[in-house]
Amino acid sequence: MTVHTPIETRSGGLPPWAILLTLLVFLVGGVYLAANVAGENPPLAIPGESAAAAPGDGEPDPAVGEALVGQATPQCASCHGADFAGSGPFPNLRGVSEGAVSENLQDFAAEHPDNWAELWIAGAPEADGIDRLGMPAYGDQFSEEQIASIVAYLKSLD
Amino acid sequence: MTVNRNPKKSRPYDTPPKRRRSLIPGGTDSAATGFVVAAAVWLAIATGIGALAIFIGIVPFEFAFDFGIFGLGFELNERRVDAAFANATVYGWLSNAGFAAITFMTPRLFGRPLAGEKLVNVAMAIWNLALAGGIAALYVFDLGPNAPLTAIPWFFGGGLALGALLITGSFLATAGADIRIGYISSWFAGVALLGLAGLTGLSATLGLVDFLIELPPLTVALVSVFIERAIVTVWLLGMAYATLLYLVPRATGLSLASAGLGLLTWLTWLALAPVSAVAELRDPQVPYVVTTLGSVATILLLVPASLTVINLAQSMSGRWSAVFGRGALAFAAVAATFLLAAALLEAIGALASVRAHVAGTEWERGVFLWAAYGAFSLAALGLMEHAAPRILRRSWGPGVLSGATLWLAFGGVAIGGVALMGAGLAEGALLASGAAAEEIAAALLPYRVAGFLGFGLVALAGLTTLVNLFLMYTSGEPADYTVPGQAATAAAGH
Numbered sequence: 080m081t082v083h084t085p086i087e088t089r090s091g092g093l094p095p096w097a098i099l100l101t102l103l104v105f106l107v108g109g110v111y112l113a114a115n116v117a118g119e120n121p122p123l124a125i126p127g128e129s130a131a132a133a134p135g136d137g138e139p140d141p142a143v144g145e146a147l148v149g150q151a152t153p154q155c156a157s158c159h160g161a162d163f164a165g166s167g168p169f170p171n172l173r174g175v176s177e178g179a180v181s182e183n184l185q186d187f188a189a190e191h192p193d194n195w196a197e198l199w200i201a202g203a204p205e206a207d208g209i210d211r212l213g214m215p216a217y218g219d220q221f222s223e224e225q226i227a228s229i230v231a232y233l234k235s236l237d
Numbered sequence: 238m239t240v241n242r243n244p245k246k247s248r249p250y251d252t253p254p255k256r257r258r259s260l261i262p263g264g265t266d267s268a269a270t271g272f273v274v275a276a277a278v279w280l281a282i283a284t285g286i287g288a289l290a291i292f293i294g295i296v297p298f299e300f301a302f303d304f305g306i307f308g309l310g311f312e313l314n315e316r317r318v319d320a321a322f323a324n325a326t327v328y329g330w331l332s333n334a335g336f337a338a339i340t341f342m343t344p345r346l347f348g349r350p351l352a353g354e355k356l357v358n359v360a361m362a363i364w365n366l367a368l369a370g371g372i373a374a375l376y377v378f379d380l381g382p383n384a385p386l387t388a389i390p391w392f393f394g395g396g397l398a399l400g401a402l403l404i405t406g407s408f409l410a411t412a413g414a415d416i417r418i419g420y421i422s423s424w425f426a427g428v429a430l431l432g433l434a435g436l437t438g439l440s441a442t443l444g445l446v447d448f449l450i451e452l453p454p455l456t457v458a459l460v461s462v463f464i465e466r467a468i469v470t471v472w473l474l475g476m477a478y479a480t481l482l483y484l485v486p487r488a489t490g491l492s493l494a495s496a497g498l499g500l501l502t503w504l505t506w507l508a509l510a511p512v513s514a515v516a517e518l519r520d521p522q523v524p525y526v527v528t529t530l531g532s533v534a535t536i537l538l539l540v541p542a543s544l545t546v547i548n549l550a551q552s553m554s555g556r557w558s559a560v561f562g563r564g565a566l567a568f569a570a571v572a573a574t575f576l577l578a579a580a581l582l583e584a585i586g587a588l589a590s591v592r593a594h595v596a597g598t599e600w601e602r603g604v605f606l607w608a609a610y611g612a613f614s615l616a617a618l619g620l621m622e623h624a625a626p627r628i629l630r631r632s633w634g635p636g637v638l639s640g641a642t643l644w645l646a647f648g649g650v651a652i653g654g655v656a657l658m659g660a661g662l663a664e665g666a667l668l669a670s671g672a673a674a675e676e677i678a679a680a681l682l683p684y685r686v687a688g689f690l691g692f693g694l695v696a697l698a699g700l701t702t703l704v705n706l707f708l709m710y711t712s713g714e715p716a717d718y719t720v721p722g723q724a725a726t727a728a729a730g731h
Contacts, residue, residue: 085346086420086486086493093497097544101501104540108533115529115589123520124597125382125458127316149520153668157593161525202673219674 118161122149139224144232147225151217158213163236168212176234183210196230197223265350266628268357272337273621273628275365277703279329280614284696286322291653291689293318294599295682311376320375323385326609327468328368328397332433334617335476336361336404339426341624342483343411346420352410353403360403367396381447382454384465391444398437405430421499422483428507429475432467440464459518467514470538473613474510477576478502478545480616481569485549488566488623489559494551498544506541509534516587535587542580546573563640568619571647575611579604582658594669599681599688600661607654610695615646618702625706631713638705645698653691660684 122145148155158169165171170181175196179188187209188195198205201223202216217226293315303310344351351357371389380388389397408430409416416423443460446452486493493499516531549569553559559566582604585591595601626633660681667677 085348086422086483088493088496088499090495091497092495093501094495097498097501097547101505101540101544104537108537111536112526112529112533115532116526118525118529120519120521120523120525120528123455123458123462123518125454126384126461127380127382152597153665154593154596158669213669215668215670216673 121154121156121161122146124150139227139231141228141232141235143225144228144230147221147229148232151220153215163233172233173236175230175236181212183212196233197226200226200229259355264354265344266341268351268354268361269337269340269624269628271358271361272333272340273625274706275361276330276333276337276617276621277699277706279325279333280699281696281703283322283325283330284692284699286318286325288689288692288696290315290318290322291657291685291692295685295689309377313376316380317376320380320385320388321372324368324372324375324389327386327473329365329372331473331476331609331613331617333361333365334614334621335429335433335472335480336364337624338476338480338483338617338620339404339408339430341620341628342422342426342479343408346423346483347412347415349411351407353407356403357407360400360407363396363403364400367393367400371397382458382461383444384458384461386465386468387440387443387461389440389444391441391448394437394441394444398434398441401430401434401437405434420483421493421496421503422479424503425475425479425482425506429472429479432471432475432511436464436468436472455520455522459520459523462517463514466517467511469608470510470513473609474538475506477572477613477616478506478541480620481545481549481573481576484565484569484616484620484623485552488564488569488619489553489556491552491554491556494548494554498548502541502544502548505537505544509538509541513538529589532587532589532592536584539577539580539584542577546577549573562635563643564635565619565623567643568615568622571643572612572615572619575607575615575650579608579612582607594665595661598661598664598668599657599684600665603654603657603659603661603688606650606657606692610646611650611654614650615643618642618646618698621702621706625709626713626716627718629710629713630716630718631709632716633709633713636705638701638708642698642701642705645694645701649691649694649696649698651691653688653695656684656687656691660688 155163155172158166159172160166160169163172165173172180174180179185179195184195184199187199187206191198191205197203199214200216201218201221202211203218217229221229297315299315300313301310340351340357368389371393374390374393375388378390387394408427412419412423412427416427439460443452443457443464447457482493482499512534513531516528516535518531519528550573553566553570556566560570561567586595586600586604622635622639625631663680663684664677667680672680
């Protein structure tokens with residue numbers, strides 16, 4: 080004789096509240112999806128290619144800069160938007176090639192016309208005293224050459 | 238009249254014949270026994286490596302030396318220890334525990350011995366040898382652009398895939414056509430096993446193809462992060478559901494409250510678990526709507542988690558005193574709570590605004606701790622509590638060591654997880670405020686120390702599990718339990 084030890088169930092049917100709850104939550108998920116269709120993903124942070132070890136220690140290269148932007152913590156896109164067009168108090172980065180993109184940087188850009196963006200992103204001592212308005216300093220994450228590549232990428236945006 | 242025999246004058250045929258033991262055991266429950274022991278050993282190893290991984294976050298250090306041959310060398314750093322921790326936890330502890338659950342549950346649910354028990358034991362050897370070699374290789378070979386769970390070299394990864402495939406074959410052969418009318422746990426286990434075999438096979442194939450034709454790093458990284466997430470949502474989560482839905486009715490001695498809820502849980506998990514992994518493919522090459530769909534699936538995984546907790550709570554009704562004891566039911570109750578909490582935290586973390594601030598921080602490790610060591614591990618420990626006396630045929634109830642395991646694991650995971658998630662939130666806030674690296678490291682130190690201490694308690698829980706198993710085997714009184722496929726002469730439980 081074979082021993083069969085099945086597990087019994089008290090009820091075989093599906094409770095109506097469970098169906099309703101599931102449909103309701105899926106509906107909320109559908110609304111969230113519909114509200115978040117547009118946008119662009121940031122570049123994937125490839126495991127093992129930490130910012131310190133990433134390429135970019137040569138001539139400024141916009142392609143390298145694009146990859147590095149995706150590895151920044153926190154990500155640039157989290158404040159400036161997935162397309163870097165800015166949102167709310169966070170300035171539009173698509174105008175970096177034209178000069179300072181926010182009012183608090185006008186004087187600073189005039190003093191350092193060649194490398195104001197690099198100094199600002201790095202949080203260099205030259206930028207001390209300017210209210211960063213929540214902008215992180217990336218000087219500890221990226222080398223000077225890598226930041227130059229990031230700026231080259233930002234300047235390449237339309 | 239008593240006959241005194243001189244043992245020195247015994248003739249050869251007076252001595253009892255020696256038992257001939259097969260090199261590969263094939264007795265009933267031998268595979269389940271092996272997997273339980275392997276899982277307990279890996280639990281101790283994984284928690285030890287995990288404590289080291291958190292310690293490196295507190296006191297960063299690196300160590301390397303060359304073998305002086307083929308340019309190879311040993312290298313110990315944060316990334317390699319993290320990878321070893323993830324592999325030892327997922328493939329070592331949790332996967333062996335999952336295989337133990339399958340080899341224990343399947344014969345009992347279908348009423349027949351496990352098909353190809355010897356083959357499953359061979360699969361166990363292949364799996365664990367490949368994993369041990371793979372984890373050692375993590376400290377030697379280049380990890381490339383792989384996520385931790387695909388970083389094992391492809392030749393060891395192939396061993397994992399082969400082991401998973403053999404166990405899947407045994408499961409399907411045992412269940413046969415009866416799986417259509419089988420208990421819901423067998424449905425979860427079947428899909429989870431197929432998923433594991435497929436994903437480990439894909440991982441090994443990816444490594445082999447990359448070795449042969451050197452794929453672009455981005456391609457490898459994208460496939461890699463997908464596999465890693467799918468292994469958690471399909472294999473580990475599936476086995477947690479299978480285990481809890483089996484364990485609670487068995488431990489309470491009552492029926493499952495609702496088969497309908499179980500079916501709805503299975504359907505929603507089946508639809509959402511693979512899609513959830515798509516959320517990890519965050520790169521401009523992947524359409525934004527696709528990754529958003531993955532994030533929505535991650536959020537919706539709250540549905541099967543909630544349905545399971547409700548179903549289990551209704552099933553426990555009338556046995557609440559056992560929930561607050563220290564037996565299998567207490568493990569199951571705590572595991573179900575962590576399952577729901579981890580699903581909620583993952584849903585919150587999947588929201589774009591939250592992800593932007595916690596991605597890449599200690600938050601992710603804290604949530605992983607709650608899911609892997611809170612939900613999945615406590616479910617597995619609960620099943621071991623129930624299954625070990627039955628497969629070792631020992632009379633062994635929940636004692637002090639069981640209680641210690643439960644409370645150490647619960648306390649350790651709660652403390653460690655909260656500390657690491659707090660560290661992640663603080664790290665995100667400090668990074669957003671433009672704080673310097675030294676300032677961030679100093680601010681995170683207390684959180685990391687608390688995380689280390691919490692995980693130390695989990696490591697102690699791993700040790701108590703090993704000691705409990707050892708004492709059960711050496712000190713427990715032999716007992717009869719119902720054995721699948723044999724005559725029903727024993728009266729004890731199943």
